[in-house]
Amino acid sequence: MAGDNSERDEVFDVAIIGAGIAGTAIAAELPSSYKILVLEMEDTPGYHTTGRSAAILSPSYGPPVVRDLTQKSLDFFQNPPKEFTESPLLRRRGLLKIATAEQLREINGNQLSNASLPDVEEWDTDKLRDEIPILRDDFQGRAWYEKDCWDIDVDILHQSYLRQLKKKGCRLICDARVEALAPLKNGWKLEINQGSFRAELIINAAGAWAGQIGEHAGATEIGLVPKRRTMVVVSAPERVATKQLPMIVDSQENFYLKPEAGRLFLSPADETPSEPCDSQPEELDVAICIDRIEKVFDLDIRRIENQWAGLRSFVADKNPVCGFDPKVPNFFWMAALGGYGIQIIPELSRLAVRMIDAKDRENTLSAEAFVLQGLSPDRFEV
């Protein structure tokens, strides 16, 4: 139990830990009848994983639960409510999966395509050479094109969620690191570096730190592993119109290349386990990235314009973890958003709110059983 001065702490219905995309979206979606506190340890919301993504929405990416959430998020992305934003959130990009002849020999080619998806076109070598002028002349292999893939304007999305939560009177405090949690009779006492608060419900949206927050609360061990991913930015050759290039992904996810306004965003698609931290790119990963890219594309990369790394946090089945903890009361997980947290957030946050808002809990449970079982923290109970 908390110390005796907890009566003097300001009391909230909900305290959300983390102001990345997960924490801000859920705060923005909760009914305005809740008194909500959002605590962010950095001086800027979005400093960690949310501000470091590749900003892509691909309905064919991730396990089935993630694909379902992405599909259900599409309408929001394409037609956001006017009061949310009047700027477009998506821009069509297209996605090309390429497999080298060597990869095709190792694996049955049909397993590499998303043959089950509508609108997947196979491109022959002539079409590939026309559409992808940066492909090396000696490239041998096959490619599949999915037109349904978009660039997401993550900054507008995140800023719009932030605006919404402020408009409804949520209190957002930055430079506020949650250091300890203590259960009270009806909720929690949260100790932060600049004081303490009480809240009936805690929402753990702490990204790479969500496992640590779970430990502070004595909640279920979900086995969260943050994994570093590196991004390298180079300028595109002048002859290449980046606007027309699709996102290009190696069929075994050994690299990807995303065109962006005269530049190319490259990644070795690394997934190196890491402690939660302010992740930085490693020289070796940058070198591996350039080597893999130059083996497939006719690019002579001598100058790097920018580079960064971010942590994508996963549990073993790679589904997000969203729901009430089965072990400790009044503790809600909104974590393990993996490499798809931006593209699933509209639906995931609405689903989370339906779970939290008890009035609608039963309807939500029956209508969304498939997704809810896949997301539930109950799956980690031993």
Ligand SMILES: Cc1cc2nc3c(=O)[nH]c(=O)nc-3n(C[C@H](O)[C@H](O)[C@H](O)COP(=O)(O)OP(=O)(O)OC[C@H]3O[C@@H](n4cnc5c(N)ncnc54)[C@H](O)[C@@H]3O)c2cc1C
């Ligand atoms: C290189 C890269 C490429 C990606 N590409 C895509 C993509 O194309 N499409 C896509 O959909 N997703 C992509 N992702 C994944 C996506 O960015 C994440 O799933 C999403 O941003 C996770 O959001 P979050 O809010 O859970 O985490 P975060 O954005 O990390 O937010 C968590 C917040 O909690 C705060 N916090 C932690 N501990 C405490 C504490 N004790 N007290 C107070 N605050 C705390 C942190 O400071 C942080 O701001 C990519 C990620 C990376 C790294």
